Amino acid sequence: MIKYHLNHLRELEAEAIYVIRETAAQFERPAMLFSGGKDSIVMTHLARKAFYPARIPFPLLHVDTGHNFPETLVFRDKMVEEIGARLEVRYVQDSIDKGRAREEKGPNASRNVLQTVTLLDALEELKVDAAMGGARRDEEKARAKERFFSHRDEFGQWDPKNQRPELWMLLNGKKHMGEHFRVFPLSNWTEMDVWMYIQLEKIAIPEIYFSHEREIILRDGVLLANSEFIMKKESDLIETRVVRFRTIGDMTCTGAVESPASTLSEIIDEIAASRVTERGTRHDDKRSETAMEDRKKAGYF
């Protein structure tokens, strides 16, 4: 019977497409969060597959911190045009200007936490009742407890102790006015699965995932891309190195890895041999042991 057996990547693909279609069917105004990172790119690709030959029946939403890698924005605009998707961008800077969020100060300042304010405001403004995100359960211990359909109260908060049980693939998206859902189609994917799938499906990704020369700030063992957004410390070392990024977030908190990997298969070999998780390069998770759990409860992804 081996003939009628899907390999694991195709099974994950089928599962994610099912979740995306279910979101489009069960909710009135879904949106897909798009950050320009590989997970959201893969998720967007799956959304195209789910509804082809029709266009993706919901908008992509980018919460722009203003601290993006320029390469990410170039990639985003090109991709959106190619696939004919609708893109909504909301800016953290606007939230700061309106006094809705307050900028962090000092060398470790990041707009990562502020994103939550802009995100929740955007969901309310656009009346989004289901926001799909590319988070995976293997990323972080708090995310390991997430559902595919994750209920949020009217304040956008996550209550991990009181989650709805999720059985078989029967997804319950029923909600009261003002509440919304976060949906995670890639829940069961690992970092390796994402990379293998990018290779299998020949999906385009931003250049900065591949090896390149860059001026970096060496701080507390993390290699940060040098940019005007980061206030320098005296102990910082600024050097030019050959690096690439394993994850793409804000320039202020996304660490690079030194790497000569310039093709997908070289990246995959590197990850297979790697002894550090991808979030090991994320400055935002190192703030405390429960950094992710605390942010998630407040409405972060």
Place this chain on the structure above:
Amino acid sequence: MSDFSSEGYMNMELLRFTTAGSVDDGKSTLIGRLLYDSKQIFEDQLEAIEKRSQQRGFEHVDLSLLTDGLKAEREQGITIDVAYRYFATPKRKFIIADTPGHIQYTRNMVTGASTANAALILVDARKGILEQTIRHSFIASLLQIPHLIICVNKMDLVDYSEEAFNKVVVEYRSLSTKLDIKDVHFLPISALKGDNVVEKSTNMSWYQGTTLMYLLENLHIGSDENHIDCRFPVQYVIRPQQTEYHDFRGYAGRISSGIYKPGDKVKILPSGEIAEIKTIELFGEQISEAYAPMSVTMTLDRDVDISRGDMIVRENNAPSMEQEFDIMICWMNTNNLQVGGKYAIRHTVKDARCVIKDIRYKIDINSMHRNEADKEIAMNDIARINVKTTVPLYFDAYRKNRHTGSIILIDEATNETVAAGMIV
């Protein structure tokens, strides 16, 4: 990992298993051991648990800390909810649904079991079969998990005695005659010391069987899906608004069971109309044979009225179409089940409402005894009930088809999922 190969990774199978055990029987240690010995633990994760082990004054690195999730869990040293873990060997990718063993969390065990190919049940070699072992096994059989693996753990604490192991096996076999389990395996292990988990034990020469990892890698899961009865619930109708696809009508969904090919004559439920499959495709790519659990888009040779929740089946192999039927349920809410109460019911991708007509019996999960007098169905109770739905559902018995035989009940006031149900 020098033995890594991209090609191998492309051909890996996915195995989902659930772990159940009682408090302190070493479940978290076993999972930690599987992750650790299969080199799935990364340096930053190991550093974090080393630090915490030291803080707690442990002499060794406590592998069970790897599976701790939320703040409250770490504080209380327990697992609150289903946590999902991932690891891969060159042969398979594994998804573990790690569920807590305490009595009040039966609902989580059912949740973890609902998608599993295999269940791992831990038994403490010193204590033998406990009430919880029976409860876990009963749930595994109720949810029709195809493979059951009984790990007799802490063999190091009974001097690796064959007699102690055999005693558990005999005890378990006598209880499992009452259960509907297809495939059972027994393994003597020590999660703490690593015996027979990934590495073969040198302490139990009397044991001729395989290690746990070998078993997980080689369990035959090829026939876990039903490839006979064609069931395709229509999840979404694709009608492009672009002029070049003006006449395109695609029926999108995930195949529950059976094998579909272009040219097949099919019947649409509930209308009963007959059509022929024109194409099966995904992203423009034509698929010659589609089977569970693929997500595809079908087109038909003629215009038929089809909407979400309808089902495409074979002409001469139809599911039951009924409005009244019996379900085995596991109740999952703090508000008790109301006889005569109305609930939303979800079956495949179809929504309906139902009224609870009768509670046939409640099952004492420890003795497996049926109690027809007890009509009080509370959190974690298992019962057989009779329901009547507002519209007919197209279903199979859960024993025959896990996808078309399962339902959930939803409280219409709170919107919470209150029960998992298996159609009898």
